Amino acid sequence: MNTSYAIGLDIGGTHITAAVINKTEMKVMELSLYKESFDSNLPVNQVIAIWKKVINTAIENSKVENITGIAVCMPGPFDYEKGICWIKDQSKYEHFYGLNVRDLLLESLNFSNDFPVLFENDAVCFGKGEVFKQQENLSKKVMAVTLGTGLGACFIDKGVSISTGNEVPTDGEIYNLEYKEGIAEDYVSVRGLLSHYKTLSGFTLKNGLELYDLAINGDQQAVKVFETMGEDLAEVVIPWIKNFSAEHIIIGGKIANASDLFLSSFNKSIKKSGLEIQVSISTDNEIAALLGAVSFLRD
Template identity: 70%
Template sequence: MNKEYAVGLDIGGTHITAAIIDIIGMKVVDFSLHKESFDSNLPVEEVMTIWEKVIRTSIKKSKVENTTGLAICMPGPFDYTNGVCWIKGQSKYEHFYGLNVRDLFQDKLNLSSDFPVLFENDAVCFGKGEVFKDANNLSKKVMAITLGTGLGACFIDKGKSISTGNSVPKEGEIYDLPYKHGIAEDYVSARGLISSYFALSGKKLNNGLEIFNLAKAGDEMAIKVFGKMGEDLAAIVLPWLENFSADSFIIGGKIANASEFFLPVFIQKIKEAGSNVTVSVSTDNEIAALLGATSLLYTV
């Protein structure tokens, strides 16, 4: 069978990861994974130079001579079809608002106008990647979420992302669902953890990692905060697990690394509600995102 390769990119607010993906086998080419941290609020040309360097480094390390597409996992708001960035007021990509990122890639990498440059939401890429990693999931209904700075979600039926219809929330998103005194993301995210810890302790921490480290050290308030997040997460997703008739629920994102502190409560709550969905935590978010992005090239 002939090999076909593409460049997969996972782009966040502070990092970019590139890898060369064997599209037929849906596997990362050995030694091709390359990651760099950067400040996304740098001028556009400086950011593009960093991205170009990472891509070219990945290609060089892979020893692959020809690639047939570029697939990019990107945070929103973003026009994924047309490649236009609409991120604003999020302390990231301040200079990219309204720009066509597809054009920027084509110019920077000297790509022809017909070379596929495709974009997808980061949570959808994660979910699709998890599905493609396990062939059994290709016959199932999967709800996947990413827990981190925000709360991402996707709904996948037999490998296809579902974002419309009565079985899923609007645009397949759960972050903005009304919940308690605000929206879901106010309670289930890094800022939700920080806010909860402040309410209990009066101490203002900087990020979720600090709370995780406190929980690891036995801090009862930190442990309680994660447990409360597990309860909130269950309350938020249960109606949609049922509505979508999900077979599997997969948790990813940086906060998934703290699953020992919130997962037991989450599982208890969904079992009490009568749900039989299979719950799992991703062990390699980044690879999943890259595979999920590259799966877009099957339709090209």
């Protein structure tokens, strides 16, 4: 069997991670994984220049020459088929609204217009990748959520992503579900955490890491913010766990690294609802997302 390779990209609101993936064995090529943090609200040409640098570094480090495609995990709203960004008023990619990201990538990399570039929702990529990592999930109904600058979700039935039908919310998305005084993402996201902390303390923090450091150093208001987010996350997902009959929920994204601060309150709310479901925290979100993205090039 001939081995083929693809570039996997995990693009978030504050970072890009690239790796060269062996599509035949679904493995990340050694030394190819490369990541860079950046401000996605920079001008388009500066953002694209950062992406180009990260992609080229991954390719150079992999020593692979025959790349056959690019698979991109991208937050929504996004036209994944056409490659057009529709992100607006989300504190990220404010200059990308209406732009064709596929064309921007191909032009920056000097690839031909017909070079395969596939886009998929970042949460769906994460969920698919987790299924590849844990083979027992191939026989289960799995709900995966990603917690970061936004709130992502996907629903996977025996390895197949489900985004339509009565079992799941519209497009398989939960970020825009009505919740409290707004939508779910207003409460379960970095901005939700920071907003809640400002309400409690009066202080404005720069990012989630500052809040995490305060919490682990005993700031009770910071601790309360994470605990409340765990409860909020449970309230958002419980109806859809029931509707989808999910057997396993996997939590990933940057905020998942703070699971020691919110998982207890999340589990307590799940138990209180009468649900019995396996709950897991992903330990390597990015690898899962990259493998999940490239899996769509195989489908």
